[in-house]
Amino acid sequence: MDETPQNTQLVYDAEDEYRPEPTVPAGPPAWQDGSLRIGIHTSIAGDIAQSLEIAHALGANALQIFSASPRMWHSHGSAADSTAGPGREKFSAVAMARFRARREELQLGPLVVHANYLINLASPDRVLRVRSIQAFHDELVRAVALGADYLVVHPGASRGGDARQAAGAVAQSLRQAARNVKLGSLRILLENTAGQGTVLGSTFSELKFILDLCPDLPVGVCIDTAHMFAAGFNIREAEGLDKTLQAIQSTVGLARVYIIHCNDSKTPLASRVDRHEHIGEGKIGLDAFRRILNHPLLAPAAAGQEKEPAAGGVGRAFILETPIDKPGDDLKNVRTLWKLSGKPAPVPAGSAAPRDGFRVRAKKRKRPAARKTSSKKRAAARSRGVAKKKR
Ligand SMILES: [Zn+2]
Ligand SMILES: [Zn+2]
Numbered sequence: 001m002d003e004t005p006q007n008t009q010l011v012y013d014a015e016d017e018y019r020p021e022p023t024v025p026a027g028p029p030a031w032q033d034g035s036l037r038i039g040i041h042t043s044i045a046g047d048i049a050q051s052l053e054i055a056h057a058l059g060a061n062a063l064q065i066f067s068a069s070p071r072m073w074h075s076h077g078s079a080a081d082s083t084a085g086p087g088r089e090k091f092s093a094v095a096m097a098r099f100r101a102r103r104e105e106l107q108l109g110p111l112v113v114h115a116n117y118l119i120n121l122a123s124p125d126r127v128l129r130v131r132s133i134q135a136f137h138d139e140l141v142r143a144v145a146l147g148a149d150y151l152v153v154h155p156g157a158s159r160g161g162d163a164r165q166a167a168g169a170v171a172q173s174l175r176q177a178a179r180n181v182k183l184g185s186l187r188i189l190l191e192n193t194a195g196q197g198t199v200l201g202s203t204f205s206e207l208k209f210i211l212d213l214c215p216d217l218p219v220g221v222c223i224d225t226a227h228m229f230a231a232g233f234n235i236r237e238a239e240g241l242d243k244t245l246q247a248i249q250s251t252v253g254l255a256r257v258y259i260i261h262c263n264d265s266k267t268p269l270a271s272r273v274d275r276h277e278h279i280g281e282g283k284i285g286l287d288a289f290r291r292i293l294n295h296p297l298l299a300p301a302a303a304g305q306e307k308e309p310a311a312g313g314v315g316r317a318f319i320l321e322t323p324i325d326k327p328g329d330d331l332k333n334v335r336t337l338w339k340l341s342g343k344p345a346p347v348p349a350g351s352a353a354p355r356d357g358f359r360v361r362a363k364k365r366k367r368p369a370a371r372k373t374s375s376k377k378r379a380a381a382r383s384r385g386v387a388k389k390k391r
Helices: 050-057 093-106 126-146 163-178 204-212 225-230 238-249 286-294 329-341 369-382
Strands: 038-041 062-065 111-114 150-153 187-191 219-224 257-262 317-320
Touching: 038 329, 050 062, 050 093, 062 317, 093 126, 111 126, 126 150, 126 163, 150 219, 150 257, 163 187, 163 204, 187 204, 187 257, 204 219, 219 225, 225 257, 225 286, 238 286, 257 286, 286 329, 317 329
Parallel strands: 038 062, 038 317, 062 111, 111 150, 150 187, 187 219, 219 257, 257 317
Antiparallel strands: none
8 A cells, every 4th residue: 555645745737717796685694584495306317406496396405416517527727617628517607696686585504515425534545635725625615606505415335444543534625625615605515424444434434533623714514314324323222312412412512413313214223324215214214203303402503592502503404315216206305304394385485486386385373184195196197207106
């Protein structure tokens, strides 16, 4: 193995690239009103603004997107570039402005961007690490240009190297990638992992170790339910959830948890294998998600009004990353989360008629069980592409 120490000056000249000026909001954004925010990862294929329409039509009031194709490397400087190449990996400044305006109209928040899966900020391979730093720098630039609130990234993998050293490399890479970027209100969130192979971040103390090395950066944590479960945190049980939240509180701190990725798990407890499943159809189960959505320590708080300062909650959201095995799965998972939360799905003001005909009921009405089922079936039938009535 190459014993050459990591070059700490792996910077490149970014002077000539497009650098968006973050828009400085006058106060906290409107969506930080303490209301429950439920979002879903939506596709940017075709037109990036279409992701907003999809999330809105599904009944979500928050969303997560990739800002470019997540499984390929992009040439450096792939920000707002009017010479957008084939494959639409790049979005023009006009497209990004339209995206920001439409998001405002639909009152979707927070907007979460998930970073490219190829990025490994911990890589012991210098070439891969420099490429990762550049790619993450581009992720930051694009997230700022889109007006995103959070950029979620996996810590990376040590690939056989020393785990502590690799964790230190992550922090150093983050700082280098963020150099000369005006982040505005964008926050970088490290996501916990299932701990497969040499992947870092399956324990909260490991995430804390990295965060502590970045005191000058706006950082936080994204916790993924499927990853926690696969990493051995038994959040399926009420007691296990409480213990897990204690483990978070005593390490990274709950106040630094901004996003909760809600995914059921195809794989069993402590499997260390990351396979997402529909809510209620995996090893975690509906009851566990009901507890998670309603847990006081995970509740969102209005800006400036944290009820439990230690638990934070301002800007917190629950985001689905569930698979779409058949048309309508996304709608089903969003509806399941709202139902488990016991809160009505909102209808944002100023919204156009949803394209697919699905409309979230504005009023919550008590119905007999039989009526409820038939109304549910009617709603499912109205939704785009739902061919089968199986739920
Ligand atoms: Zn992730
Ligand atoms: Zn996740």
